[in-house]
Each structure stands twice: as C-alpha cells, then as structure tokens.
Amino acid sequence: MSTRFPTFQNVEIRESLLNWRLLAAVGLFVVLALYPAVTGNAYHTRLLAWMMCFAIAALGFNIVLGYTGLLSFGHAAFFGTGMYTVVIVMNATGITDLLVLVVLAMIAAGVVGAIIGALSVKTHEIYFALLTLALAQLLYVLAVRDVGGLTRGTDGIGVSRPDFFGVPVSELSATVYLVGFYYYVILTFLAATIVALWFVLRSPFGLTLKMIRENETRAEMTGVPVLRYRLYSMILSATVVGLGGALYAIVVGHITPEYLDWTMSGEIVFMALLGGIGTFLGPVIGAGGFILLQELALAYTEYWHFTMGLVLFVIVLTLREKGVWGGVKTLATRVADRRDDQ
Amino acid sequence: MPYKRSGLSRRGYLKGAAAVGAATTLAGCALLDDDIGDEGDVDGIPDEPFRIAHLTFESGPPAFYGEEAANAVDMLVDQINDDGGLIGEREIEIVDRIDEDAGPDSLISDVQSMAQEGDVDMMMGIISSAHALAVAPEANDQQLPFLVTIPGTYQLYEENPDMDYVVRTCGTNAAGAIGGVRMVEQMDDVETVMTHDHDYAWGHDHQEMFTSALEQVRPDIEVIDSRYTDLGETDYSAHVSAIADAEPDLLFSSLWGGDTATFVSQGVDGGMFDAVGEALLVGDTGAPLLRNLGPDMPENVWLGGRGGYQPNYRYDEDDGHQAFVDDYYDQYDQLPGWGAYHEWVALQALEQGIERAVSIIGDWPNDEQLMASMHDLSFETPHGQHTMRGPQAAAPAVFGRPTDDHDFPVDHQLPTDFEFIAAADVNPPEDVPTMDWVDEIEPL
Numbered sequence: 001m002s003t004r005f006p007t008f009q010n011v012e013i014r015e016s017l018l019n020w021r022l023l024a025a026v027g028l029f030v031v032l033a034l035y036p037a038v039t040g041n042a043y044h045t046r047l048l049a050w051m052m053c054f055a056i057a058a059l060g061f062n063i064v065l066g067y068t069g070l071l072s073f074g075h076a077a078f079f080g081t082g083m084y085t086v087v088i089v090m091n092a093t094g095i096t097d098l099l100v101l102v103v104l105a106m107i108a109a110g111v112v113g114a115i116i117g118a119l120s121v122k123t124h125e126i127y128f129a130l131l132t133l134a135l136a137q138l139l140y141v142l143a144v145r146d147v148g149g150l151t152r153g154t155d156g157i158g159v160s161r162p163d164f165f166g167v168p169v170s171e172l173s174a175t176v177y178l179v180g181f182y183y184y185v186i187l188t189f190l191a192a193t194i195v196a197l198w199f200v201l202r203s204p205f206g207l208t209l210k211m212i213r214e215n216e217t218r219a220e221m222t223g224v225p226v227l228r229y230r231l232y233s234m235i236l237s238a239t240v241v242g243l244g245g246a247l248y249a250i251v252v253g254h255i256t257p258e259y260l261d262w263t264m265s266g267e268i269v270f271m272a273l274l275g276g277i278g279t280f281l282g283p284v285i286g287a288g289g290f291i292l293l294q295e296l297a298l299a300y301t302e303y304w305h306f307t308m309g310l311v312l313f314v315i316v317l318t319l320r321e322k323g324v325w326g327g328v329k330t331l332a333t334r335v336a337d338r339r340d341d342q
Numbered sequence: 343m344p345y346k347r348s349g350l351s352r353r354g355y356l357k358g359a360a361a362v363g364a365a366t367t368l369a370g371c372a373l374l375d376d377d378i379g380d381e382g383d384v385d386g387i388p389d390e391p392f393r394i395a396h397l398t399f400e401s402g403p404p405a406f407y408g409e410e411a412a413n414a415v416d417m418l419v420d421q422i423n424d425d426g427g428l429i430g431e432r433e434i435e436i437v438d439r440i441d442e443d444a445g446p447d448s449l450i451s452d453v454q455s456m457a458q459e460g461d462v463d464m465m466m467g468i469i470s471s472a473h474a475l476a477v478a479p480e481a482n483d484q485q486l487p488f489l490v491t492i493p494g495t496y497q498l499y500e501e502n503p504d505m506d507y508v509v510r511t512c513g514t515n516a517a518g519a520i521g522g523v524r525m526v527e528q529m530d531d532v533e534t535v536m537t538h539d540h541d542y543a544w545g546h547d548h549q550e551m552f553t554s555a556l557e558q559v560r561p562d563i564e565v566i567d568s569r570y571t572d573l574g575e576t577d578y579s580a581h582v583s584a585i586a587d588a589e590p591d592l593l594f595s596s597l598w599g600g601d602t603a604t605f606v607s608q609g610v611d612g613g614m615f616d617a618v619g620e621a622l623l624v625g626d627t628g629a630p631l632l633r634n635l636g637p638d639m640p641e642n643v644w645l646g647g648r649g650g651y652q653p654n655y656r657y658d659e660d661d662g663h664q665a666f667v668d669d670y671y672d673q674y675d676q677l678p679g680w681g682a683y684h685e686w687v688a689l690q691a692l693e694q695g696i697e698r699a700v701s702i703i704g705d706w707p708n709d710e711q712l713m714a715s716m717h718d719l720s721f722e723t724p725h726g727q728h729t730m731r732g733p734q735a736a737a738p739a740v741f742g743r744p745t746d747d748h749d750f751p752v753d754h755q756l757p758t759d760f761e762f763i764a765a766a767d768v769n770p771p772e773d774v775p776t777m778d779w780v781d782e783i784e785p786l
Binding site: 041046144146154 | 400401440441443444445446447448450451454455457458459471472475476479480483484495497501502541542543544546
C-alpha cells in the first residue's frame with residue numbers, strides 16, 4: 001500500500017487563477033526578476049540561481065513522491081544526467097546553443113527515467129527506493145570510472161558557458177553572464193516549470209496519479225493502467241529534474257560524479273521533505289530553505305552537518321509531510337478560522 | 343624556538359629577490375608594467391591586515407589532513423605577525439575558515455561572495471583535487487587571488503592554462519608517481535609489481551602514471567594486478583590476502599592519510615609485508631602514518647611522496663625547517679605531517695613573493711601583481727630549493743625507510759636512509775602535458 005498523503009482540494013482552474021496565491025506568486029517573480037538589477041549583488045544572484053535550479057529539481061521529484069506516492073532515492077541519476085549531457089554534448093558535437101543543450105539534457109534524463117522507471121515501477125515503498133538507488137548508483141560508477149573518457153572521473157569536468165540563439169553571450173565575463181543573462185534564463189524556466197506542472201498535475205493525468213497514490217487497488221479496479229501511469233510519472237519527473245541539472249551545470253561550472261551519487265538523491269528528498277511533499281509549491285520552498293540553511297549553518301558553525309540533521313528531525317517530527325510550506329498554510333488557515341469565529 | 347624565516351637581512355633579501363624577479367619572464371612582465379621604486383620607499387601598504395580565507399576539510403574523512411593544515415596556518419600566521427607581518431609591515435588575518443566538506447556548490451558561492459564583498463584579500467588552501475578544479479577557475483574569473491596549497495592533480499593548469507590569479511605551491515601527483523618509478527628503476531631484483539590505490543582520480547592517476555612510466559623505463563617488470571579501494575575503506579582484508587597470495591616483488595600504493603594506516607596495519611596483521619619484497623607508499627606518507635602505526639611498521643617499506651616533507655629530513659642542515667618542526671611540536675605535541683608542510687611552503691611563497699613584488703615596484707602589489715610575484719620563485723625548503731615553474735611548483739620526490747634510530751622526542755619511527763629524486767626527473771618539462779611525457783619517459 002502506498003504512503004497516504006493529504007488530498008488536494010479539487011478547485012477549478014479558473015478560480016485558482018484569480019486567487020491571492022497567484023497574485024503573490026506573480027509578485028514574487030517580479031521581485032526575483034528585479035533583484036539582480038536593483039541590488040547588483042552577484043553573490044545573492046548566484047545563490048538565487050542555485051536555489052531555483054534545485055527548486056525545479058525538487059518540483060520534478062515531487063511528481064513521483066508527492067503525487068504518485070513513490071519514494072525514489074535515485075533522482076540524482078536524472079539530475080546528473082542533465083548536467084553531464086550538457087557538457088558531453090558541448091564537447092563532443094561543438095553545439096553551444098543553450099536551448100538546444102537544455103532540450104537534449106531533458107530528453108536524455110527522460111530516457112534514463114524511462115529505463116529506471118521500467119525496471120522499478122512494479123515495486124513499492126522500500127523496494128522501490130532501494131531499486132532506484134541501486135540503478136542510479138550504476139550511473140555514478142560509470143561516471144567515476146570515466147567510461148569512454150567522457151566524464152574525467154572523480155576530478156570532474158569543466159563546463160563552458162553556452163551561447164543563446166547565436167548571440168555570443170559566452171564572451172561576457174562570468175559575473176555579467178550570470179547576473180545579466182543566465183539568471184533570467186533560470187527564472188524563466190522555473191516559472192515555466194511551475195505553470196506547466198500546475199496544469200499537468202491538475203489535468204486528468206495528474207488526478208490519475210493522485211488516485212494511484214491514494215488507493216492503487218481502487219485505481220486498478222477502475223481500469224487505470226497503474227504501472228504505465230507510474231512509468232509516465234517517472235519519465236515526467238526525470239525530465240524536469242534533468243532540466244534542473246542542465247541549468248545548474250552552467251551555474252556551478254564544474255561537474256563531478258557526486259551529482260549522480262545517492263547523497264545528491266538524499267538532498268533532493270531532504271528539500272522536498274523540508275518544503276512539504278504534500279503541497280505543490282513546498283519543494284520550491286524546500287530547495288530554497290535547504291540551500292539557505294546550509295549556507296547559514298556553514299557561515300556560523302562548524303557543526304553544520306549536525307544543524308542540518310537537527311532541522312530535518314524537527315521538521316519531520318512536527319510538520320510531517322506538510323513541511324514548512326504546508327505548516328505555513330495550516331497556520332494561515334487556523335488564524336483565518338479564528339478570526340472568522342471572533 | 344622563534345620562527346626563522348630567513349637568515350638574510352631584509353636589504354640583502356630584497357636585492358636577491360629583485361635579481362630573481364628581473365630574471366623571470368611572466369612574473370616580470372606583469373610587475374614591470376609599473377614603476378620600479380626604491381626599497382626604502384614602500385608606499386601604499388594598506389592599514390588593515392592582509393585577509394586570508396582558508397579552505398580546508400574541517401569534517402569528513404580528510405579532516406585529519408585539514409586539521410594539520412589549519413594548525414600550521416594558525417601557528418605560522420601568528421609567527422609572521424609577531425615579526426610585524428608581511429614584509430614586516432602588514433599583519434595577516436585568517437578571516438574565515440571554510441569547510442571543504444560543504445562541496446563545490448558552496449565553495450563556488452563562497453568565492454562569489456568573497457569577490458563581491460571584497461572582505462578577503464586572498465584565498466589559500468584546499469585539499470581535494472576535484473574542488474580545486476572547480477574553485478580555481480571560478481576564483482580566476484572573479485579575479486580573487488587563490489593560493490592552492492595541497493591538491494596534486496596535474497590537470498589543474500593543463501585544463502586551465504591561463505589563470506592569472508591562481509598559484510599552486512605544492513608539486514603535482516606526477517612527482518609521487520614518477521618518483522616511485524625512479525625508485526623501482528634502481529631495484530634490480532624486482533620482476534613483479536602490484537598496485538593498490540584509491541578508487542578515484544588521485545588513485546587512478548597514480549596507477550596510470552606509475553604503470554605507464556614503468557613500462558617505458560623497466561619493460562622487464564610485469565604489473566601483475568592493480569587493485570582499488572574506496573576513500574575511507576575500513577576493511578582491506580580481501581586486498582591484503584590477494585596481495586599476500588600474489589607475492590609481488592614490489593607493492594606500489596598511493597593511499598593517503600588514515601587509509602594508509604589502516605591498510606598497512608591490516609597488512610601487517612595479515613602477513614602481507616612478509617610476502618612482498620618491497621612496499622612503496624607514495625601518498626604523502628611520513629610522520630603521521632608512523633605515529634598512527636606505532637611499532638607495527640614493517641621494515642621493507644619506502645615512505646614519501648612529492649617533496650621532502652619529513653621532520654627529520656635535512657633537519658640539521660636547514661634552520662628554517664628545524665624551527666618549523668620544533669615550533670609545531672611545541673605547540674601541538676606531534677610532528678608535522680604533509681598537510682602542515684604544504685601550508686608552510688605556501689606561506690613562505692606568499693611572504694617571499696610579496697617581498698619580491700615590493701622590491702620591484704616599490705609599492706604594495708595589486709592582486710595580479712601579488713600572484714605574479716610568486717611565479718618562478720625559488721626558496722629553501724626541506725628538500726632544498728623549492729622551485730616554482732611559472733605559477734606552480736615542480737617538487738622533487740623523497741623517500742625514506744622507517745627507523746627507530748632517531749633523536750626526536752616521539753615514541754614512533756621516522757623515515758631515514760633518504761632517497762632524493764630531483765624535480766626535473768619526476769616532472770614533465772614546461773608546456774608538455776604530463777601524460778604525453780609519461781608515455782615517452784626515458785630511463786635515468
């Protein structure tokens with residue numbers, strides 16, 4: 001039996017588009033878009049770019065965990081595939097156009113997702129988690145071993161800055177490239193991912209995934225091809241996570257096999273848990289919160305591993321699958337209810 | 343014991359440095375863009391201390407190496423400051439210590455932050471080669487001076503040849519691997535060899551360089567097996583048994599740190615060292631390994647690596663080395679290991695580079711001049727003149743046998759019967775890729 005999560009309110013899309021959350025989201029994106037130009041702070045811009053790439057990955061991961069009810073410990077395979085595809089394609093073919101590279105990375109991650117999914121969707125819970133972990137580790141080992149001379153082993157491989165539709169933006173300095181161009185590419189992709197997933201997960205496809213998550217037997221009895229839908233969710237999830245990886249490869253500029261390792265899968269799970277796997281936007285908040293927490297912990301204490309573990313412990317213990325974002329929403333609802341009562 | 347940085351007077355030193363500076367090419371070109379000032383006319387020394395951010399492992403398996411590095415940096419910075427600071431006029435402040443275990447994502451963000459905030463004058467340190475390959479190009483892009491002190495990957499400058507803001511003061515891993523080959527080259531009774539290395543780039547690079555070069559210089563020797571283990575491995579029993587069963591004439595290993603101690607200890611217990619003719623441990627092995635092993639160290643072992651970083655190596659001949667070892671022992675109750683030595687050498691390069699720059703331009707150097715001033719430097723270290731070829735050091739290889747026969751106040755063995763192999767024999771000529779050179783290396 002799959003893990004149970006709170007059901008999502010089945011609201012009309014039209015109503016959703018008019019509610020305060022949408023306006024708040026638009027406002028947030030405007031702030032994010034203006035931030036680099038207003039502050040000129042390259043460090044914060046890089047930090048935000050880092051958060052947004054992992055927000056995309058965590059959103060993608062949540063398709064499988066939050067919507068389909070499958071806990072994967074192999075999503076680093078998709079993230080790393082996205083990263084390595086960018087650099088390998090650049091080096092092997094000379095393609096330097098950002099969009100082409102990103103699309104190829106998404107396709108490659110989707111293919112890996114299809115393979116891992118096909119081999120693992122028949123299993124459940126701990127078996128699914130371990131199988132995805134094991135399959136992902138195979139990719140990690142291939143990267144460590146530098147099979148085919150593609151990855152340069154554990155020393156990793158540097159990534160050049162790509163151009164954009166033939167415009168030689170790669171000739172800009174690293175900071176100008178990030179602050180003046182690449183940050184907006186990531187922001188656009190994040191917005192597009194949120195919008196696309198919002199509609200996809202509220203479409204019959206998304207509702208079917210939730211149905212599988214809530215009661216697999218009932219879904220099967222109503223004629224839903226459960227395994228096929230699980231596979232679809234893995235492919236969609238892998239493609240989105242691969243997008244996050246592809247975008248992040250250019251932010252970090254150097255790729256090592258650690259991005260394919262199970263510890264990276266663990267970080268993505270951590271992000272989703274921290275933000276709230278039972279919510280749509282929780283993973284976005286979780287990715288930002290995780291990176292911010294890590295940076296703050298690193299800045300203020302040498303016991304940063306302990307701090308991170310403690311925070312996760314408290315979050316899981318107190319907020320469970322709702323995470324920070326779900327907790328905030330619950331708190332807001334309670335405050336509103338109390339105000340109504342008064 | 344006070345820290346003896348130089349036996350020369352400052353005036354004499356500056357004259358010598360100026361002479362060296364005039365003879366250099368790259369460094370000289372960058373520096374001579376500015377007016378040459380008089381020695382006594384040093385303007386523009388900033389009032390605030392020279393701020394360094396130190397990158398090292400504070401957690402994770404390599405933290406033992408990082409602890410030595412941090413200890414050495416703290417001690418040496420205090421000593422430099424007691425003497426008035428850099429060129430006796432500007433103190434150093436370690437403004438931040440960054441844990442490498444946070445990974446390249448955080449490290450690169452830190453670089454961006456430091457470059458932007460301008461609250462750091464230079465980064466130094468770093469242990470992991472993968473981290474160096476990620477961080478150094480970023481630091482260069484951000485024009486933030488970065489003194490790389492420990493990672494040995496030969497790819498750092500071969501992949502990034504044009505880094506004006508990055509200098510590496512340690513030798514590459516070629517020195518250890520090819521140093522091992524030069525040792526075997528002299529061993530007439532070796533016919534079979536086994537290798538045992540870490541299962542990541544450091545280990546694979548060593549294995550590849552060692553076996554490729556050995557095939558060139560001693561084609562009569564057969565490499566019968568190459569084995570790998572993970573970093574942080576705790577159980578070597580299968581490898582110990584395999585090596586003992588194979589009875590090779592020589593065992594080559596680039597394992598480093600605590601892993602070497604665990605491997606050797608389990609090898610002793612499993613009778614491995616009775617079965618092999620000689621063992622050659624090139625992974626920066628020395629005093630810390632011998633301290634960990636106590637009396638268990640077998641006799642048929644050569645210890646060493648890229649540099650003569652053993653506390654008793656040329657201890658009596660080099661006052662600076664003697665002072666460093668004594669001070670480190672007084673402060674930390676143990677002899678310095680390779681992590682400490684690498685930082686000591688780096689800080690010497692920094693001091694001398696700045697003295698040289700000031701002697702030429704008569705002013706405090708800007709960031710690019712600061713890094714250029716360390717190019718092609720040469721200064722005294724335990725293995726003689728430590729020579730920078732352009733922005734990175736070319737270290738010799740030094741190996742020794744463990745012995746109880748020493749006068750140091752420690753109850754463990756130390757290496758002796760040292761073999762020194764010159765830097766020119768264990769490093770490729772300038773501008774020749776390391777693996778190209780290894781594939782065509784000539785016997786000595």
